Amino acid sequence: MSIGNSIEFMGTPAQEAELKKVIAKYKEQPGGLMPALQEAQGIYGYLPYEVQKMLAEGLDVSMSEVYGVSTFYAQFSLVPKGKYIISVCLGTACYVKGADRVLTAIEEKLGIKSGECTPDRKFSIEACRCVGACGLAPVMTVNGEVYGKVTPEQAVKVIEKYMAKED
Amino acid sequence: MKMINLTINNIPVSVPEGTTILQAAKKIGVDIPSLCYLKDINCIGACRVCVVEIVGRRGLTASCTYPVEEGMKVLTNTPAVRASRKTTLELILSTHNRKCLSCERSGKCELQKLAADYGLDEDRFAVEEELVPIDYSTPYVVRDNNKCINCQRCISACKNVQAVGAIGNIRRGYDVHVGSPFELGLGSTACVGCGQCIVACPVGALSEVSNIDKVWAAISDPAKKVVFFTAPSIAATLGECFDMPVGTNVEGKMVTAIKMLGDVEAFNMNITADLTIVEEANELINRVKSDKPLPMFTSCCPGWVKYVEHFYPEFIPNLSTCKSPQQMFGALLKSYYCEKNGIDPKDLFVVSVIPCTAKKFEVEREEFHADVDVALTTRELAKMIKNASINFNELPDSEFTDPFAIATGAGAIFGATGGVMEAALRTANNLLGGNNEAVVFSDVRGTTGIKEATYTINGTEVAVCVASGLANAKKVLEMIKSGEKNYLFVEIMACPGGCINGGGQPYQFDAVRNFVDLKAIRASVLYKSDDANGLRKSHESPVVKALYDEYLGAPGAEKAHHLLHTKYTARKKYN
Numbered sequence: 237m238s239i240g241n242s243i244e245f246m247g248t249p250a251q252e253a254e255l256k257k258v259i260a261k262y263k264e265q266p267g268g269l270m271p272a273l274q275e276a277q278g279i280y281g282y283l284p285y286e287v288q289k290m291l292a293e294g295l296d297v298s299m300s301e302v303y304g305v306s307t308f309y310a311q312f313s314l315v316p317k318g319k320y321i322i323s324v325c326l327g328t329a330c331y332v333k334g335a336d337r338v339l340t341a342i343e344e345k346l347g348i349k350s351g352e353c354t355p356d357r358k359f360s361i362e363a364c365r366c367v368g369a370c371g372l373a374p375v376m377t378v379n380g381e382v383y384g385k386v387t388p389e390q391a392v393k394v395i396e397k398y399m400a401k402e403d
Numbered sequence: 404m405k406m407i408n409l410t411i412n413n414i415p416v417s418v419p420e421g422t423t424i425l426q427a428a429k430k431i432g433v434d435i436p437s438l439c440y441l442k443d444i445n446c447i448g449a450c451r452v453c454v455v456e457i458v459g460r461r462g463l464t465a466s467c468t469y470p471v472e473e474g475m476k477v478l479t480n481t482p483a484v485r486a487s488r489k490t491t492l493e494l495i496l497s498t499h500n501r502k503c504l505s506c507e508r509s510g511k512c513e514l515q516k517l518a519a520d521y522g523l524d525e526d527r528f529a530v531e532e533e534l535v536p537i538d539y540s541t542p543y544v545v546r547d548n549n550k551c552i553n554c555q556r557c558i559s560a561c562k563n564v565q566a567v568g569a570i571g572n573i574r575r576g577y578d579v580h581v582g583s584p585f586e587l588g589l590g591s592t593a594c595v596g597c598g599q600c601i602v603a604c605p606v607g608a609l610s611e612v613s614n615i616d617k618v619w620a621a622i623s624d625p626a627k628k629v630v631f632f633t634a635p636s637i638a639a640t641l642g643e644c645f646d647m648p649v650g651t652n653v654e655g656k657m658v659t660a661i662k663m664l665g666d667v668e669a670f671n672m673n674i675t676a677d678l679t680i681v682e683e684a685n686e687l688i689n690r691v692k693s694d695k696p697l698p699m700f701t702s703c704c705p706g707w708v709k710y711v712e713h714f715y716p717e718f719i720p721n722l723s724t725c726k727s728p729q730q731m732f733g734a735l736l737k738s739y740y741c742e743k744n745g746i747d748p749k750d751l752f753v754v755s756v757i758p759c760t761a762k763k764f765e766v767e768r769e770e771f772h773a774d775v776d777v778a779l780t781t782r783e784l785a786k787m788i789k790n791a792s793i794n795f796n797e798l799p800d801s802e803f804t805d806p807f808a809i810a811t812g813a814g815a816i817f818g819a820t821g822g823v824m825e826a827a828l829r830t831a832n833n834l835l836g837g838n839n840e841a842v843v844f845s846d847v848r849g850t851t852g853i854k855e856a857t858y859t860i861n862g863t864e865v866a867v868c869v870a871s872g873l874a875n876a877k878k879v880l881e882m883i884k885s886g887e888k889n890y891l892f893v894e895i896m897a898c899p900g901g902c903i904n905g906g907g908q909p910y911q912f913d914a915v916r917n918f919v920d921l922k923a924i925r926a927s928v929l930y931k932s933d934d935a936n937g938l939r940k941s942h943e944s945p946v947v948k949a950l951y952d953e954y955l956g957a958p959g960a961e962k963a964h965h966l967l968h969t970k971y972t973a974r975k976k977y978n
Contacts, residue, residue, distance in 0.1 A: 285585055289977050298568025299592070299977055300558075303584035307574045 243316055243355055245286045254279050255287065259294035269297060269305055273312060282316040318353045318360035320398050324391075325375045327366035334388075335374035339363060341388035342376075345395050359398070409475040424466035424477055425453055425917075433479050434914045436488065436517050438495070438605050439554040440467035442917040443899070444564060445603070450554055451491045452517070455479045463487055489521050497528035499606070500549035508607035511910040514552065515606075535580075540588030543596045543612055543763040546570075548580050551608035557581060557600035564899060566874040567710070569594035581608075584977070593713040593976045595873070597706035597897045598760030598780075598906015611760050611907060614777045615787055621752040621776070622665035628746055631661050632670035632732050632807065633756040636818030636902040637781050639928035640758065643909035644785030645795045650924040652932060655800020660788045661756075662801065670807035672755065673814030675728035675735070676826070678950065679703060680813060680941035682725045682967050684830045685958035687892055696720040698868075698883065698890040701823050703727040705765035706897030706906075708971060710873050715880055716973035724968040726771075728817065729755045729762055732807075733774030734966045739954045752776050756784045758818070758905035761897065770969055780907025806946065812933030813941040819926035820871035820901035821847035821854060824894040828858065828867070829940045836861040842939045848930070850900045850922040853879060855890075866890045872899035900926065 258275045262268030272295060276287050283306050292299040306312045324330075324339040339361070343349055346359050353360035369375050372384025376391055383394055405420040411428050418427045425435045439450040448465035455466045458476035463484065466477075478484065496518065503509050518525065538546035555572075558581060562568045569592035573582045583592045601609040621627045638654035647653065661669040687699050702708055702723040711718050726734065732755065737748040755762065755778045762778040765771070779787070788795050802808055813829055816822030824847045832841050837860035846856035847867065852875040857866045868890045870879045876895045882888040898905045900922030911921060938944060955963040 288584070292977070298562065298571065299584040300562070300568045300571030304571040304573060308572075309575075 243353055245284050247280060247286060251279050255290055263295055269295060273306055277312060282313045316353050316357055319358050320378050322359060322361045323364040323377045325367050326363045329370035330374040333373040337388050338374050338376060338386055338391045341391050342395060345392050407471045407473050409471050411477045412479055418471055422471050424455055424469050424471055427471050428479055429918055435466050435479055437467050437913060438513060438552060441556050441603055441913055445556045445559040447555060452488055454484060454487050456481050456484055492517055492521055492523055493527045495552050496525050497530055498532055499552060501525055506607040507610040512607060513605035513912055538588045540590030542767050543760040544589060545610050545612055547608050550606050551581055552606055553579060554605055556603040557609060560599040560603040564872050564874055565597060565599055566877045567593060567595055591978050595706040595709040595897060596761035596764045599898060601906050611780050612763060613783060614779060615783050617777050618754055626750055627752045628750055629752045630668040630670060630736060631754045631756060632672040634672045634758055635676060635815050635929060636758045637756050639903055639925050640781050640908050641785060649921060650928055652928045656795060656798040658803055659798045659801040660793050660795055663793050664787060664791055668804040671803040671810050672728055672732055673810030674807050674946050675731040676814035676817040677811050677941035677944040677947045678731055679725050679728050680826045680830050681947055681958050683723050684827055684834055686723055698893045699723050701894045703823060704896045706761035707895045712971055712974040713976050719971045722971055726967055726969045729757060729775060730771050731967050737774050738966060754779060758902045758908045760906040781909055782907060809946055811938035811941055811944045812936035813939060815932045816929045818902040818929050820896050821869045824867055824869045826941055830942045832860050835863055867892050869894045871896040871901050873897050
């Protein structure tokens with residue numbers, strides 16, 4: 237388990253070597269923290285404790301500073317994305333058609349909340365705004381594949397389908 | 404210096420260029436309120452409480468950051484200004500935990516004062532919010548975000564003044580709050596425990612971990628013998644908790660008050676300050692003779708020691724191995740004093756009164772085996788005196804209890820930046836056969852962040868440096884590391900100005916801190932008491948002499964080494 241996160245950090249030596257290059261590039265540069273975080277997220281897909289610690293030590297800034305910037309910008313994520321990214325539309329049309337119940341059903345099925353990732357990194361859930369298919373409301377997508385007019389029960393079936401897939 | 408002429412509330416004022424409107428207003432007797440501005444610490448114009456009108460300018464201006472201009476007409480008391488301040492304050496109150504009665508800062512809270520001054524409706528915008536968890540992860544500081552108003556003073560104190568950065572802003576907008584990385588609590592960070600965040604906080608979001616109850620329990624336990632000892636700077640500041648003017652020496656009343664708390668002894672910690680000097684001077688001379696790492700750094704400040712352990716472990720060999728005066732005293736009480744009085748050390752309850760929150764961490768360090776049971780801040784001692792309904796201001800004076808009563812003036816000045824250095828120079832000067840009359844070393848006095856001096860004592864050049872505030876210490880360490888500077892002996896205190904400005908010292912409103920040099924005035928008490936003392940050199944202390952004769956042997960001898968010296972441990976910056 238990683239510090240401040242329920243998902244184990246699985247960084248590879250190759251990723252660390254790449255991060256070190258990023259650190260070297262921005263070490264002497266004033267205001268280098270933000271682009272360094274951006275590139276670090278590019279390498280790891282998210283910004284866990286271990287990565288922020290390496291950045292703080294490498295760039296000689298406090299961890300408070302690194303954490304502050306990483307939580308300020310919505311584009312930075314402290315949680316990894318799953319192999320299957322489930323998006324549930326909470327736009328107006330979907331919402332009035334009961335998308336919140338669809339989301340709750342998925343959250344309960346996977347045991348995680350919106351914005352989180354399962355410990356096996358297979359699924360992550362996010363709420364989104366309008367995928368442009370209001371006629372199919374409520375809508376959910378899995379890795380871009382659209383499922384329309386879903387009931388909470390059907391949504392759970394969709395998840396089960398992906399659960400059954402081999403890694 | 405170019406002077407700027409302006410009017411404030413139609414009164415002409417002339418101030419040096421670069422002065423802010425807030426500072427200039429003080430000249431005509433107007434204290435513009437502010438919740439985020441704090442001199443030398445935080446100047447960011449964020450809270451919008453200090454707004455004023457400038458004639459001819461649209462909107463209101465934050466006076467804490469805006470410099471005066473020639474011919475400027477400032478109005479600090481118009482309907483628009485009053486209405487804006489009131490609304491801003493009511494918005495700040497809307498998410499503030501308004502449990503004032505039981506709040507640690509009640510009566511000393513800047514927000515509470517402004518609420519009264521501006522006749523606020525505390526419920527005008529109030530929202531019901533779930534309380535967030537309080538950070539109890541350290542043995543010295545409690546952080547309660549439910550009372551935080553996001554003024555940023557603590558963050559600035561930690562990052563800019565102390566170069567630690569244990570806390571910062573997290574998230575943004577409405578969700579923004581102060582915290583440690585990954586919300587793991589201060590205990591997971593390289594926080595050194597200096598408590599500068601506490602004294603900078605305008606409200607009750609930061610306070611010390613209180614140990615008062617443990618002390619009361621020991622006092623009422625018939626099996627326990629309770630002894631107090633007070634650090635040099637307590638007598639210089641305790642009076643402030645009882646509304647006395649800054650700079651009042653209350654040593655006599657303090658001793659009387661402690662003795663009135665119960666069947667307790669009141670000892671003088673200046674004695675172990677003297678002892679520290681004798682041991683440290685001996686150590687320094689040995690280091691020079693035996694080619695051990697130089698410069699030697701003082702080790703009496705536990706915030707500084709922890710800073711080195713976290714941030715500069717490569718300098719651990721340079722830290723004097725002398726325990727701090729607090730820990731020397733604890734060790735002597737649990738050995739010498741117990742043996743002499745036939746007390747079982749486990750029945751002796753030792754309370755130190757210190758101006759410091761880091762000392763609460765120090766007493767819990769494993770290597771000190773709980774020699775000191777509890778460390779109380781100046782504020783906590785004041786609270787105990789109030790708990791006991793003692794009318795402090797009208798107390799007669801009394802003397803510390805023997806055998807730990809008499810100390811030298813050198814011990815007294817430990818509480819101010821440069822004091823340890825000056826005390827050491829007095830003794831070193833004698834040991835090296837210098838001028839026997841020399842007692843005042845004024846180059847190392849004063850509240851400047853970094854002070855340097857070189858003295859030639861009997862042909863030996865002694866280059867010294869004194870720094871207070873850890874950002875200054877960092878500068879000094881970097882200069883030593885790069886080889887730019889070479890010193891023999893370096894004194895560092897974590898808090899700017901030294902212990903008189905410690906994190907455990909009485910709260911003072913921003914209106915005082917922004918215009919009064921607290922550090923200098925408090926320090927002047929110590930220098931006056933040094934002047935008035937017939938004994939000025941630590942090694943001439945009769946108590947110290949007796950301790951060596953009766954018990955310790957000689958400075959650095961086996962027993963002295965065992966009881967009075969310690970070791971340090973490198974610590975990680977992060978988990």
